[in-house]
Amino acid sequence: MKEEDILLTGRTSPRGLGLAGLLVLIGIAVLAAGCASVANPDGWAPPTLVDDTLYVSIEPGRMAALDPEDLSVKWVFPPDTDEGNKLDLEGIYAAPVVDGDTIYFGAYDGNVYALNADDGTALWRFETGDPVTGALALKDGRLYAGSNDGRLYALDIASCTNVCPPRDQVPSFDTGSSIWASLLLVDDVIYVAAMDGRLHALHAVTLEPASGFSFKTDAGLLMDPTLADDDTLLVGGIDSKLYALDPKTGDEKWSFEGGNWFWGRPWVDGDTAFIADLDGNVYAVALAGGEPLWPKPFNADAAVRSAPLLAGDTLVIVGRDGKTYGLNPDDGTRQWGPTLLGKSVLSNPFLLARTISPSVTTGPSPSPAAASPSATPGATAGGMAVGETVVLIVAQGGDLCTIDPADGSPAGALICAEVPL
């Protein structure tokens, strides 16, 4: 629009134009701000199966115990009560640790929670300075928690009968940076990956650094440290490199460079580590020397934060966009997929073996017709129930998705469904 046009169209004055423009721009700004949601912490804790209970975060900031057979809910924490609704855990990012009849996990609200595994009632909570995003570790009555405040806390469980001591009275080790990754406990040594690129090896009892151990990269370590074998410890993170270290000294044995950050932990099978990066590249790396084993990496359509999962002869990869792929672990070629989950996925897929009754129809549970070729022979009960192995995927927001790892088909009436509480 030319100046003259504006001025000749009756009452429109430059000042009026300015005001109208300002209002329009504010409107656009408000709209853009409203549309672009702030990335609230949802959590991506993978499921954990202990005995006959599946522990999974089915809503942001809520831990649930499910029956693995039909995925029905046994209990939910925080419960849907006045008291429970006051609690806001914000998000749960790591699988819980279960010890006897107690379940422990850290939450994004900065607390470590202990619940009764039978009914989900809260036993106590311990407050760290910042969010807890990595998995905890438990040994000899001590619970280890790494926090974003940079400290590794060693909490004596016996000291938390009802109330835990304040964090400054709990033995801790200050990494000087923040801790995002899960802890790895091997014998008496606890490995702590920090966001300043340092990997700490500490004595579990004294929290003193293990003598002779040292490792540091230039960028943060996001990936959970993984012990591939007795002599190889794998770490990785923001510098897009996967490092193989000597677990005793921290000496680098080899490193493998990917296309983007490594966040999801690798899947180790024999002498091969399968790993995906946040560019969606999936690699098979030889543990011996760090050479790529596939002719070329498999490329998913979106970032892959989830860890790969080897289910039988299929390597299952889940992208952030919810596209799921089945790969041949020998050469990285696609066997099936992508299967569209229709949800964003950041959590690790989980292999669940279960016996399915055909009477179960709700939620993501399979119907008899969905019994897959991967059904375990001889697992039928009375000619009605079917044994099968499914890949269970927790989507962002808590929906549960089940697929057949053999062909990527939905393992239930619905590929993904909300779990009714």
Place this chain on the structure above:
Amino acid sequence: MTRPAAPAAAAPAGRSVGNMVMLAIIGFIVLSFVILGPGRAWETLFLSPLINALVFLDLLVFGNFGLAIILFTLILRMATIPFTIRQLESTRAMQAAQPQMQELQKKYKDPKRRQEEMMKLYREHGINPLGCAMPMIIQMVVFIALYRALVFVVGGSPESLVGLSQRLYDIPLLQSAIPLDQHFLWLNLGEPDSTYILPLMVGVSTYVQQKMSMTPNANPQMQQQQQMMAWMMPMMLFFLTLNLPSGVGVYWVTSNVFSLFASYYVYGRRALSWRQILLPGPAPAANPESRPSRAELPSNTQADEQETAEPAPSESDAAAPPGRVRPAYGKRRGKRKNRR
């Protein structure tokens, strides 16, 4: 300190070069949006560079992300200072032309003719009706991009860090800065300020800045609109800041403070008078000192003068060129002095 508003005839050649550069930039952006598509173009041209610039500045200020935002705002405002100065000058020129505008409104009843005369007057005074829009557009684009950038950079959740990985350039120096410290003063830059202090600072600084740039307007309807905006804008930004990451509020306050200094540079000391800030509306437009000489009026205006019964301006009025006019709020003090 007060600088004269340059009439159109004396418009520097640099201004047309500036216009060309501005048009070239706009053309490039439009072309990119057409070729790449809106989403990718937005990411490539605005979001990713902004995110990486913020991370780089964070490194420069030793990991204090709040300072990085302030530094970023200052650099951006310095880079766009020609637009800002132009906007302020245009506003000031409009202030100077108010008496003549009033005169033209009284003189010409035919709207078309009146607009033609107005147009001539604008040209005479170097007023660009669209000149005010560019700094505003830049501000808003940066505001939206910064909001999105903050969601990723200090969004405060691991999910936002996954998003950041898709936008951070593959430069080891930048990667070493992740994750950024979210804390600055009492604020968590990735979350809204629940203490209301920052939203209040945004509201107050926006109000003051609005009042500084308000021009007296002959049209009462427009004046009413201006007054409404002087309240509406700060109120809206106050509520917006209540729900946005605090980093956006830090940007807004810094930007407003910069604007105040720019106003001071262009308008002089009087622009910061408390009277101007606290008065409900802009100062009255009538300013005899600011009237241009007849020779400076457009020829049509002179010709039509005969048709009207307007009293001729005094000698002293005619002597003052339009560019050397004090802003209306400055004039009041002058009058008081005369009374004394």
